[in-house]
Amino acid sequence: MVQVTSIGRPVTVDQGSKDDVFPGAHVVWLHVPRGGYGFNLPVEAEVVSHGRRPSMRVKIQVETRAGKRVNRVVDARNLRWPR
Numbered sequence: 407m408v409q410v411t412s413i414g415r416p417v418t419v420d421q422g423s424k425d426d427v428f429p430g431a432h433v434v435w436l437h438v439p440r441g442g443y444g445f446n447l448p449v450e451a452e453v454v455s456h457g458r459r460p461s462m463r464v465k466i467q468v469e470t471r472a473g474k475r476v477n478r479v480v481d482a483r484n485l486r487w488p489r
Contacts, residue, residue, distance in 0.1 A: 417482055435480060
């Protein structure tokens, strides 16, 4: 797992801007652990696909602590471009 040191601007979905996500893009997922501990963990991810507006759901692929690659469907508001 790669340590994320800084995060950038939020991503967008189907808005026609330079911040739109696309399959294969490397992004940072701000993961909020279950239980509401009051913090989020930045996790490096790769975009697999995304839904059309207004759903704003993006399928990403992340690496677990054990090194296994898994897919997650997340809200685009929790994704950022890396710096």
